[in-house]
Amino acid sequence: MPAFTIIRDNTPKTAIPRGAVVAMGNFDGVHLGHRAVIAAAMEMGRTHGRPALALTFEPHPRRFFSPNTPQFRLTDERAKLRLLAGTGLAGAVVMTFDKGRAGTSAQDFIYHDLIERLGVSGIAVGYDFHFGKGRVGSPSLLVSEAPRLGIEVDVQPHVDIDERPVSSSAIRMALAEGEIGEATRMLGGPWFVSGEVIHGEKRGRDLGYPTANIRLDGNCGLKHGIYAVRVGRGDGKSRAWIDGVASFGRRPTFDNGAPLLEVFLFDFKGDLYGETLDVAFIGFIREELKFGGVDALVRQMDDDSAKARAQLLAAPDAFPKLGEIG
Known part of the structure; x- marks a missing residue:
């Protein structure tokens, strides 16, 4: 091409x-x-x-x-x-x-x-x-x-x-409400973000869920919550997409800090620090919650992961339609 x-x-x-x-x-x-x-x-x-x-x-x-x-x-x-x-x-x-x-x-x-x-x-x-x-x-x-x-x-x-005009503002509204399916239909493919993997507090590693942390634009209006995602690595023929589950929000159980995207990649081992990833949002799982302890949080993360895998299995062809620009 x-x-x-x-x-x-x-x-x-x-x-x-x-x-x-x-x-x-x-x-x-x-x-x-x-x-x-x-x-x-x-x-x-x-x-x-x-x-x-x-x-x-x-x-x-x-x-x-x-x-x-x-x-x-x-x-x-x-x-x-x-x-x-x-x-x-x-x-x-x-x-x-x-x-x-x-x-x-x-x-x-x-x-x-x-x-x-x-x-x-x-x-x-x-x-x-x-x-x-x-x-x-x-x-x-x-x-x-x-x-x-x-x-x-x-x-x-x-x-x-469904008798509603497709527009960028309507898609923003859908993302702000966590209506990922609606946004995907209007876009013609999953909405995605890109960013460099940065060092975090390493809490996920201790919980058995090591995450790739990405700081999104401060004006990102995506609803805080848990999502089923696909993560793109590499370019051209070496490009690969890996299924995962992600949290976007302020981590109320721990520090309630600045919004951060934290992505756990299924069946993956490796160092992603400094790498730029694409994260495509396939489905919304739940809102961000504050838990009373680590055990309750881990049980919920197990459940979130199972739901994410099910959503991703049901959407095998959901990928952003991207080209190479150099």
Whole structure:
């Protein structure tokens, strides 16, 4: 498979494939609604023999406009690009969202960024995508300009599940309530996080449950509790997924400290310190609880592990659809 190309603001114009089709959006989570836009761009590209790219923005525009407001992102930049690479797109255009970008008019964005710099031949967007200063750019503007520009524009309607529109905010809400199955359905695959394994208090080792500890973003809105998880290690052909059970929370039985993700990998022995792991959330088991003693906690951990194994056995094909980005 050809390498996934990432085009940034400093990429020379001569290195940008001319005539590409772009799927535009913020793509936080790369959920089913986003995937419909991507599929439309890829179909347009196949029809005309053109490469299909995602066009997205970093940091997320919400971070620029509301820097002091906590933002629970479903995917950071790297996770988003890996998911985009997993769709089969040829690459992604990552535009820096800063003061200059925020002040660019919709017309200038179309003519300077899309036509002159990128040389696009087609654009796919969702029905609610807006761009340009004051968010005055819209799908209808793109459609009206398309004939004069000689490009094709495809506007995708919203995607519904059980008569509820799929959206990044709906997925955040599901994760905040521990509704992992609902989040998975809207995403089209398990939600996952990535992080480096750090040293902890080593309590799990003493309890017979040594854990890989990962500090998540402070704005992570995942419900505190116990989860069935799959843990990804390595890249490319060496990549492996290992079943496990994880706790995300403040450890009320011990220190009630800062939120930490603690993952116990089933049937695994080895040193993971310093390694970056992917943790995919397959099912919710229970809320975080405070126990009166270690014995009661261990009995509960035994029960949690049994339930996690059962959930994972029932979901043999639940893996994030990731690609390699280098």
